[in-house]
Structures are given as C-alpha cells and as structure tokens.
Amino acid sequence: MYERRRRGDSFFEKILNYFTEMRREMDEFVESMFEAMRFSRPDWDVETCCIEPLVHVENTPESVIVTADLPFVESKEDININATEDMLELLAEMKKEVRFERWGTIQRETTFRRYHKLISLPEKVLPQEAKAIFKQGILKIILPKKFKTTPIKVE
Amino acid sequence: MERKFVGIVETGDVEVKNPKIVIGLPDIGLVGVILANHMVQTMGMREVGYVESDLFPPIIILHEGKPHHPFRLYRKDDLLLLVSEIAIPPIAIYDTAREVCDWAKSKNASLIMPIGGTPVPNRMAIEKPKVFAIPIGNTVGKIVRDFGIELFEEGMIVGPYARIIAECEKLGLSCLTLLSQSYPNYPDPGAAAAVAEVLSKVINIKIDVSPLEEQAEEIRLRMKDLMKRTILEMERMGKSQEYELPAMYS
Numbered sequence: 001m002y003e004r005r006r007r008g009d010s011f012f013e014k015i016l017n018y019f020t021e022m023r024r025e026m027d028e029f030v031e032s033m034f035e036a037m038r039f040s041r042p043d044w045d046v047e048t049c050c051i052e053p054l055v056h057v058e059n060t061p062e063s064v065i066v067t068a069d070l071p072f073v074e075s076k077e078d079i080n081i082n083a084t085e086d087m088l089e090l091l092a093e094m095k096k097e098v099r100f101e102r103w104g105t106i107q108r109e110t111t112f113r114r115y116h117k118l119i120s121l122p123e124k125v126l127p128q129e130a131k132a133i134f135k136q137g138i139l140k141i142i143l144p145k146k147f148k149t150t151p152i153k154v155e
Numbered sequence: 156m157e158r159k160f161v162g163i164v165e166t167g168d169v170e171v172k173n174p175k176i177v178i179g180l181p182d183i184g185l186v187g188v189i190l191a192n193h194m195v196q197t198m199g200m201r202e203v204g205y206v207e208s209d210l211f212p213p214i215i216i217l218h219e220g221k222p223h224h225p226f227r228l229y230r231k232d233d234l235l236l237l238v239s240e241i242a243i244p245p246i247a248i249y250d251t252a253r254e255v256c257d258w259a260k261s262k263n264a265s266l267i268m269p270i271g272g273t274p275v276p277n278r279m280a281i282e283k284p285k286v287f288a289i290p291i292g293n294t295v296g297k298i299v300r301d302f303g304i305e306l307f308e309e310g311m312i313v314g315p316y317a318r319i320i321a322e323c324e325k326l327g328l329s330c331l332t333l334l335s336q337s338y339p340n341y342p343d344p345g346a347a348a349a350v351a352e353v354l355s356k357v358i359n360i361k362i363d364v365s366p367l368e369e370q371a372e373e374i375r376l377r378m379k380d381l382m383k384r385t386i387l388e389m390e391r392m393g394k395s396q397e398y399e400l401p402a403m404y405s
Contacts (some may be wrong), residue, residue, distance in 0.1 A: 040240070043380075048278050056340045069341040071372035098376060113375075135279050137372065138341065 053090070059122045061149065062145040066119060068139045072098060073115070076134045085146060088119040116141035160210055161247065161254040167203030169230060173265040173302050175358050178234045178255070180240040180315050181385040182270035184337030185378050189347040189367070189395035190270055191238035197363055200236060210247035216240060218300050234360065240381060243315045244387035252318030266295070266331045266358070267315045269325055270350050272337030273307070274397060279305035284336035284349040291320060299331070302356055307334060315396045331357065338387055342378035346370040
C-alpha cells in the first residue's frame, strides 16, 4: 500500500512538476512580452524634444487620481490637460531646455523642452468635474468617476 | 563548495579599521541612491570595488568612455559606501543582503547604515520630511536616543533593506537604517537632504545638502527611468505591504 501510494505520489508529483514548470515558463513568457511592450520604444522623442513624465494612477472608490512628476515646469500656466471619459492627455512646457550631452549614440546632445503623456484611465470619469493642483513640481488631477456607487441598506 | 550567487569584488584599497558602511539601494523615492550619489560626488569618494551577480540584469555603465559596474563600492577614509544604479531583482535580494553583511562582518564594520525612504501619501503637503530610525544593536539604540532621531516603531519593511536588517541582527552587526518620508513613486531629493542632515550628525561628516536642493529638478529628471524600473521591482517584491495594517504585535 505504501509502495502504491508512493508510486501514486510520484506520478502526481511528476504531473505537478510538469505543470509547475509549464506555469513558470508561461510566467516568463508573459513577463518577456510585457518587457518587450514596455521597452519597444523609448519614452522620449528627439524630433519633438518631448519626454514622458513619471505618472501614477490611483483608483479610489470615488475618483481616479492621476499624479505626475514635472521637474523644470514652473507654473500651472505651462500645463495643458485634456480629458475624455477614459483618456487623459498631459502636456507641459519646461521653463528651460534640458540638454543631455554625450549620452548614448542616436540621441547624442538631445534637448528636451516639454512633457507629453497619454494616460488610459482605469474607469470612466466625468472630465468636466475634474480638478487639478500643481505644487512642488507635482501635478495632481482628481477625476470623479462617472458611475457612482449606490448605497445598499443592510436589513 | 557552496556556490555564491552574489560577490563583492575589491579593486582598490578597502583595508579600513572598523569602517562605517553606508548603503544606498533603489527603493522608495530613490532616497538612498540620490544621497549616496551626492556623497560620492561632493565628498570626493574613490571607487574601490563593485558587487556582481548572475542574478542582476546584464548592464554596464559607460562614463567618459570607460565601463563601470552599476553596483559600486566607494571609500573615503574610514567610510565605505555601496550604491546601486540597478534595482535589485527580488530573486537576488536574499543573496545580496547575505553577501553584503558577511563582507561587512569580515571588515569588522563598526556601523552599517542603509538609507532610504518610507512612503507617505501626502508628501506634497510636507515641507520638511521626518527621518525615522531602525536601530539594531545596543550601542545603536544609544545613538538614536542621543541624537533624538524618531524611532520607526510599528510597521513593515519590504525589500533589500528588510533582509540587510535581518542579516545584521543575525550576525550581531550594528546597523542603523535611516528612512525619510518620501514620495512613493517619484525621485525625492528633498527626502535625501533630510536623511543627509541626520547621517552627517551620526557619523560626524560634513554633507553639503545645498546642491541637492539646487539641482533637485535635474536629479528628478535624470532618475526618472531608474525610478520606473524600481517601481516594477517593488511591485514584484510586494512593496505595497508596507501600507498594510500590522497583523501582530498590536
């Protein structure tokens, strides 16, 4: 009985190992796909002197909050935000040109003048009710959600 | 023989009696990396080695046409400094922490100081970030009390510093982790300046923080891609657990 169980365990172990290995390979494949998508293009454009800022999107119960780090942007007048129900476009001008010299090969002596970023929102929002503040070089945009929750009374 | 996955290679003179070792690894707000880089540049520290591993991404940094390892060791007098320009992949965290602490023990280090950030959601509203200490060892507790540094009393640390703290405790090494309130997802030179002020008092060195303030915007822009890469690694190591409520000791 012990031998039989061991043989059975061994069989299932083999199956389990097979699936574990397959899962690991799939994880690696998916990760490599994401990696390729993430880094298939740089987040700057030499032609337009544009660079993408660091952004963070937070999905709260009431709203979608987008923040962006905008070094070298001086004031709110230098920022343009356009929004639809599910997309946000962010443009911002830097107060001075930022030059990277002796960097890389194709992008040698690159100059950046502005930020540009298109951000997909995780849920539909009401763009006309959105609010934005700019403080310490960080832009914060609060976009109320289109579909509000309805409270359900517990009986 | 047990295979080591991480190794510290000394290329210069590292024979120091009871060195203090500062560690700046990519983490919340890149606080440690920003401050470590600043110390290297402003204190005239010399490159004396590097950390290598098959588990790190295959990267070499070219500076003035010469190749440099991304995870480097610097020295000035009795101060050694480890700084990494690559986010440590989760798979390499345990071996890196073990190797760094074993090496520190072999050098009879008097104090190990990992420096970094602790995430605060309302960082925009904070003018001067607070610095918190995690002391390991009796003498370190006294340092924290003497300098009036606030203790990190309850919470969770996730990532390379968590393992360095654990290894230091296991090996009986004195360790003082300094964490400044920081933006979770953006490079934070202001947080680095706050740690610098505390660090300079603790180890009695002069760190001029004015360049950190004057060049804050340039630092934030230059560190953008390292921050992006670090965020990915932090997500993979479950860094968000630092926000979670404590399950024990409450």
